[in-house]
Amino acid sequence: MSLDRATMDERVPRDFETLRATILDRRESLPKRIAQIAAYALDNPDDIAFGTAASIAASAGVQPSTLIRFAQQLGFDGFTSLQQVFRERLRERNSSYDERLQALRAKAEGGAGHRSIFDGFVAAASTSLNDISRTLDDAHLEDAISLLAKAETIYVLAKRRSYPVASYIAYALGKLKIRNQLIESAAGLNAEMIAFATPADAVIAISFSPYAPATIDEARSISEQGVPIVAITDSSFSPLAQFARVWFEVAEADFAGFRSLSATMALAMSLTVGVGEKRRSTGKKRKA
Amino acid sequence: MSLDRATMDERVPRDFETLRATILDRRESLPKRIAQIAAYALDNPDDIAFGTAASIAASAGVQPSTLIRFAQQLGFDGFTSLQQVFRERLRERNSSYDERLQALRAKAEGGAGHRSIFDGFVAAASTSLNDISRTLDDAHLEDAISLLAKAETIYVLAKRRSYPVASYIAYALGKLKIRNQLIESAAGLNAEMIAFATPADAVIAISFSPYAPATIDEARSISEQGVPIVAITDSSFSPLAQFARVWFEVAEADFAGFRSLSATMALAMSLTVGVGEKRRSTGKKRKA
DNA sequence: TATGGATTGGAATTATTATTTCATATTCCC
DNA sequence: GGGAATATGAAATAATAATTCCAATCCATA
CATH class of the missing domain: 1.10.10.10 (Winged helix-like DNA-binding domain superfamily/Winged helix DNA-binding domain)
Structure with missing residues (x-):
């Protein structure tokens, strides 16, 4: 049987x-x-x-x-x-979190072949997530989301290494039917694009050291127009921080000269989805 | 005694x-x-x-x-x-890693406020990294890097949710002075761009379910020109897999409907930096 | 409610595995 | 270099644990 x-x-x-x-x-x-x-x-x-x-x-x-x-x-x-x-x-189920990271880093440094590169990037990403999870300030998150939720249009500003994050934000905002504008440089019309922004809008600006000069300039001029800025950057000395209404300090670990984007991505998505939720609940309240 | x-x-x-x-x-x-x-x-x-x-x-x-x-x-x-x-x-030791993630997920589900959204994204990213670290096949990685290292130009193909990864790959390849072409749709000239690719080039294509039709079409026509493709996708049934010379299956966890990109990013960076290293060592050999 | 088949409990059996024992080898000190 | 103390190898033995078997019970169906 x-x-x-x-x-x-x-x-x-x-x-x-x-x-x-x-x-x-x-x-x-x-x-x-x-x-x-x-x-x-x-x-x-x-x-x-x-x-x-x-x-x-x-x-x-x-x-x-x-x-x-x-x-x-x-x-x-x-x-x-x-x-x-x-x-x-x-x-x-490899080891505890720390043991696992240590093992990865060890492999990344000592290991041969390209697997060690991969392990290095995984370790960097894990470390970054770990760090941001510890250090993120809930109040800042709430402030940033409130600010962005009130905006008519959300402008997204980032160049070079931070650009992938900006493009994902734009994608997600679009999916959530939140009006947004990615400030791209293809046609060199950034200045004109920025000129449309008003104090009723808001900006998410992302820049890490070495800060792309264009990002800083554009952030300056847009803040001079009275548009509130939420910044994601890597230090309190960042030039972005001075223009920002709310700013987040994100320490991304790097490997082989390239920074992980995991922590920044997680934060960016939280802002995006947070705004989506806030809009929905406020919308309901208004109707009620 | x-x-x-x-x-x-x-x-x-x-x-x-x-x-x-x-x-x-x-x-x-x-x-x-x-x-x-x-x-x-x-x-x-x-x-x-x-x-x-x-x-x-x-x-x-x-x-x-x-x-x-x-x-x-x-x-x-x-x-x-x-x-x-x-x-x-x-x-x-087992419980420690699990507890971490479970605690995060629990907070993400039960928790109030926007912190829970953030925790959810961090948990999704951690899970994805964990998974890919376990499942990535070293041999595939080596194959993909060899293939890409031989290419005259590396074309990078991805739309929508995968586009951020593509843009980071393009940024990193540029930094490493590796000739590459991001296939963007701004001016609607993709078909013309693709027509330039020859079997001496190579493609990195990224697409997840639901597969953007444009990505699939472009992958098909470029593979018909004999250009080898390295694909990053999410299942063996993916239409991308059939055109690809080498393909990676990446299971990204999602939260609130948005998939984490952490694992894909880590893999993408490994490919990029791996190609950079391979080129450098081959270059040295040639000189010697 | 009788009957056949499936399921379960519990002890008997078989197997595997830890431990002990003892002969042999090695090391260290005088 | 000789002898005691210590360490080691290998097989015998004891303990423990997995599996099997069979009788008892349960359950569905005629």
Whole structure:
């Protein structure tokens, strides 16, 4: 019988996620006690990895034999091979956050081949996310979102290395049906574009050291027109900070001379989606 | 004898860090084979956690009895209780990384205010980086870099949500003095631009579901001209995959409907910098 | 409500694995 | 260089754990 079943689905789950999916999939059709141990297994995977058949069975409130039948139903030939999957999961889930980063950095520095470059960029991105998650000031976030939510048009200003962030902001704002204008330099008409901005609008400006002179100039002239600016930059001495109504200091780690954009992207998206949410809730209130 | 020793230092290491320190401390004074297993234990803690005394001893090149003596020297009463410490470490360390992300996600879902949006984006980015770090195939990376390094001009093709990545690639390639062409649609001259590409060039194409039709069309026509394509996409069923000489599957987590770009960015930067390095080393060889 | 099949509990059996023991080798000190 | 103390290897033994088996129970169906 269990032989028949094993022959029918030959593909035994080799990794935890597949196993999990299989269990969830069959959940309905499992006998009571088997279902009981199945639920226990998904809730306490560590216990399965480390325990003995007897101890696990006891914790789950079933007999050891039931545990083995459970394994066999899934196509394993016994508890031991089921347990392997749970152990593999623990092995692969690389280490704690810090250990993982250290390992990545070590590989990035010592390692040969191009994998080490990749590890370096992943480490840089993780570090940046970690840092911004610790240092971001909630009040600044709220202020910036309020300011932007009131704007008629949001201008997005960034050059060079910061430009990808600006283009994603513009894309997202567009998706959310929020009027926006990306200040691009293709036709050299930036000055004219900027001239349209009024104090009822707002600007998101992004610039990191070495600050692109064009960004700074444009930020200056737009702020002189009384348009409020939200700045994302990398230091309190940044020239952008002085023009800005609200500004964020984002420390992006770099690797091989190129800075990660992960933290900036996360912040940029939060501002964008935050504005979207705020507009929607304010809209509702107005109607009410 | 071992009793004496056990009496002398009553405090048996209960956690991994203490144990590690103890081993490092005594390293000098340990007999040869014991030192051998000690080194193995610190280098392969996962093996100690999951292996059997016999299998571990074999991997470390000692007898099982030596392993037990090692445990006893440290004050444990046998291999089994030593193993507990290594298992405990896996249990705890795992929870730390998971807890982090789960805490973030929990805050993102339950939390009030805009901070929760931000946490959501950070969690999505972290998850994506984590995933790609696990799944990226080194051989693909090498292949893609070789292919791109040989190209006369690298064309970069991406629209909409993937466009920010393309623009960062173009920026970085420019910085590295690698000839490249970003295929933009401003003037509607894409077809003409593409027509210049020859089999001596190469393309980096990026597209995620729902695939921008323009990207697919352009990828098709450029591949029909015999230009090799490196694709970054999100599934093996992606239409991009069929045109590509090398392709990467990147699973980006999303939040609030916007996908993180962190993993894609890290990969894109690795390709770019990898090509830069490869060119430089090949250039040197040529001179020599 | 009787009957067959599936499911379950619990003990018996088999296997695997840790530990002990003892003979042999090595090291260190006199 | 000789001898005690220490360390090591290998196999025997004890302990522990996985698996099997069979009787009891449950459940659906006629």
